[in-house]
Amino acid sequence: MATVVERERTYSGDDGFRLPDLTGCGGVATTSDATTLDLDAVYLDTADLRLARSGFALRRRSGGHDAGWHLKVGTAGGARTEHQFPAGPDDSGPPAELVALFRAAARGGDVAPAARITTHRVERRLLDERGRVLAEVAEDTVEGRDLVTGDRQSWHEIEVELVDGDDAVLDAVEERLLAAGARPVPVSKSHRALAGRLAAVRAPGRDGAAAPVLAYAAAQRDVLVIRHPAARGGDEDAVHAMRVAVRRLRATLRTFRGLWDRPESESVRAELRGLGRRLGAVRDSQVLAARLTGAVHAEPPELVLGPVAARLTAHFAADLATAVDGLREALDSDRWIDLLRRLDALVEEPPARPVGPRWIDRRIRRALTGADDRLDRADGDDDALHEARKAYKSARYAVEVRRPDAGRPAATLVRRLKQLQDRLGGHQDSAVAREVLRREALRAYADGENAFTYGLLHAREAATADRDLPAVARARDRVRRRKLRRWLRS
Numbered sequence: 001m002a003t004v005v006e007r008e009r010t011y012s013g014d015d016g017f018r019l020p021d022l023t024g025c026g027g028v029a030t031t032s033d034a035t036t037l038d039l040d041a042v043y044l045d046t047a048d049l050r051l052a053r054s055g056f057a058l059r060r061r062s063g064g065h066d067a068g069w070h071l072k073v074g075t076a077g078g079a080r081t082e083h084q085f086p087a088g089p090d091d092s093g094p095p096a097e098l099v100a101l102f103r104a105a106a107r108g109g110d111v112a113p114a115a116r117i118t119t120h121r122v123e124r125r126l127l128d129e130r131g132r133v134l135a136e137v138a139e140d141t142v143e144g145r146d147l148v149t150g151d152r153q154s155w156h157e158i159e160v161e162l163v164d165g166d167d168a169v170l171d172a173v174e175e176r177l178l179a180a181g182a183r184p185v186p187v188s189k190s191h192r193a194l195a196g197r198l199a200a201v202r203a204p205g206r207d208g209a210a211a212p213v214l215a216y217a218a219a220q221r222d223v224l225v226i227r228h229p230a231a232r233g234g235d236e237d238a239v240h241a242m243r244v245a246v247r248r249l250r251a252t253l254r255t256f257r258g259l260w261d262r263p264e265s266e267s268v269r270a271e272l273r274g275l276g277r278r279l280g281a282v283r284d285s286q287v288l289a290a291r292l293t294g295a296v297h298a299e300p301p302e303l304v305l306g307p308v309a310a311r312l313t314a315h316f317a318a319d320l321a322t323a324v325d326g327l328r329e330a331l332d333s334d335r336w337i338d339l340l341r342r343l344d345a346l347v348e349e350p351p352a353r354p355v356g357p358r359w360i361d362r363r364i365r366r367a368l369t370g371a372d373d374r375l376d377r378a379d380g381d382d383d384a385l386h387e388a389r390k391a392y393k394s395a396r397y398a399v400e401v402r403r404p405d406a407g408r409p410a411a412t413l414v415r416r417l418k419q420l421q422d423r424l425g426g427h428q429d430s431a432v433a434r435e436v437l438r439r440e441a442l443r444a445y446a447d448g449e450n451a452f453t454y455g456l457l458h459a460r461e462a463a464t465a466d467r468d469l470p471a472v473a474r475a476r477d478r479v480r481r482r483k484l485r486r487w488l489r490s
Contacts, residue, residue: 001097002103008161009077009170011182019139019158020180023125026169028134032125039063039121043190044094045114046106048201054225057190058094060087064121064227071098073229077190078310081230096114100332101229104415107344108337115193118143124410126169131381134165135173150474153195157185158282168474187247208355213256220252220345225340231279232331234316234324236286243279246272249343252401256360270348271339278330281323284432289316289435295457305450311440361489364402367395370483375476380469389424390481392417406487413484420475430465434458 022028041061045051051058057072068087074080075261084093093099094111102111120141126134135169138159145152160173174184193199206214230238250272253265289312296309330336371391377383396417404408441454 001095004082004084006080006082007071007078007162007170008080008190009169009174010185011160011174011177012118012184013158013180013183015156017156019137019182020176022137022173025176025241026126026134026165026172027128028169029084030125030127031137036122036132037119037122037123038462039117039119041117041119043115043117043193044111044114046109046111049114049194049198050107050109051102051105051111052191052198052484053201054222055161056102056105057188058098058111059117059190060091060103062087062424069094069098071101072188072228072452073101073226074479076191077184077186082481100232104111104228104331104336104340105225107341108334113147114291115147115190116145117189117193119189126165126173128165133163134169135163136161142189144189146194146197149196151193155192157189158182174302175409184246185276207353208352209360210256210259210356212401212405213252213360214258214347214351215250217252217343221340221343221347222468224343225247228331232328234282234320234327236283239279239282239327243276243283245255245352246276246279247393248397250276251367251397253346255363255398256401257392258353258359258363259355260346261352264342265346267344271335271342275330275339278323278327282320283328285316285320285323287429288433288436289313289320290361291429291438292316292338295460296453299453299456303453303456306444306451308444309452311444311449315436315440327426342366344454354400358489360402364395364398365488365490366468367391367398371395372480382428385472386428386431389421389428392421392424396421402488409487410482413479415482416479420472420479423472427465427468427472430461430468434461434465437461 004357041059043059055075069085071083072080122139124137140157227241231242255271255485281448374391375388378388437458442450445451
């Protein structure tokens with residue numbers, strides 16, 4: 001299976017639109033002769049179009065240079081990851097390798113043909129002075145059919161896809177196209193073909209004071225789904241994004257727990273906690289490996305006694321491999337699919353009880369004062385400071401629920417809570433790093449190696465932690481300014 005990152009933009013024009021001369025756009029020196037292609041793609045989805053609604057597109061395409069199975073992950077107009085798999089002559093369905101990547105989006109359900117897109121493409125390459133292909137421009141005449149309803153559409157569009165160029169090429173080409181009368185198209189071909197059914201199955205609107213809470217939780221659920229394919233392989237950004245989404249969901253279910261059936265929401269929180277541990281094992285290994293190997297390389301060579309970097313690299317490589325295997329096992333399980341279905345019910349169905357705006361704000365205020373109290377009681381203790389950090393994370397996530405409609409004061413409070421959280425996080429990272437260094441020093445000493453460098457790094461981490469505490473105090477005072485919390489209704 002091949003995986004590529006697709007960066008393209010799509011445009012439409014009136015019947016009389018003509019592709020302008022694109023030489024001079026972002027280093028384009030010349031344009032190749034046109035190549036004509038006929039493409040035929042069948043898109044598959046669940047009956048309720050879960051893939052399309054989640055930012056996934058699964059198709060089997062014939063024609064062109066990359067015929068076969070394709071799974072695109074991401075929204076049109078931005079960078080999308082495309083997984084490609086060759087198609088066999090007797091395919092009865094998508095290959096298992098692709099199914100594993102979209103299984104979460106489909107909630108474990110079956111997929112079937114949903115739409116068919118046929119495209120007559122006229123393609124040109126945009127070259128720089130050295131003959132390097134910066135981008136490809138395709139003029140597409142498209143016919144789309146919803147295979148369930150029978151609805152048909154036809155349209156003309158222009159696709160510009162980067163090859164070896166950068167975003168400056170896309171920007172320059174876009175400026176030229178817009179000047180010629182083109183308009184940006186915000187949706188993919190498959191979404192356009194399925195527009196009628198997509199409009200009918202979109203999540204119902206949310207009313208009442210609880211609407212921002214439900215929308216916030218739904219957005220975090222969506223992050224889990226869209227990041228799932230990359231996280232299975234241990235991708236750092238995807239694992240981090242999923243871990244943060246899990247934290248936000250757990251905090252939201254706790255802070256506003258009166259909105260849901262208590263036993264169910266607490267059970268979901270427990271499942272999320274287990275998933276968070278799997279994600280944390282991967283992410284912590286990645287972060288600590290970068291921190292400590294970087295610290296070794298920053299030391300003068302004469303202070304690095306023994307194979308310190310090699311020992312740390314081996315330690316974290318083993319930990320990371322084990323953690324990624326554990327995460328993949330969790331994300332391939334039926335338990336993960338069941339968790340997503342339960343989250344769907346919590347965020348898409350009406351809350352268990354009606355609440356007013358003051359109820360929401362009281363919960364936010366309670367989260368803030370609870371975090372304040374934890375930090376006041378910490379008194380420099382590493383474990384207590386870590387608990388205060390987690391409490392401030394929950395408080396920040398609670399404020400984020402109201403940020404869109406509370407305006408600048410809430411946005412400022414979120415930013416300052418993040419600064420305080422980061423200061424406390426740096427202190428915690430130092431505490432964890434010191435413990436790893438202590439253990440590795442003992443192992444090195446037992447193997448007859450010099451443990452001097454481990455002690456040196458331990459001392460540097462301790463000094464960093466001591467310097468962090470005054471910064472924590474300053475960040476705490478900035479968070480507690482009264483004017484930042486006056487917007488909360490009592």
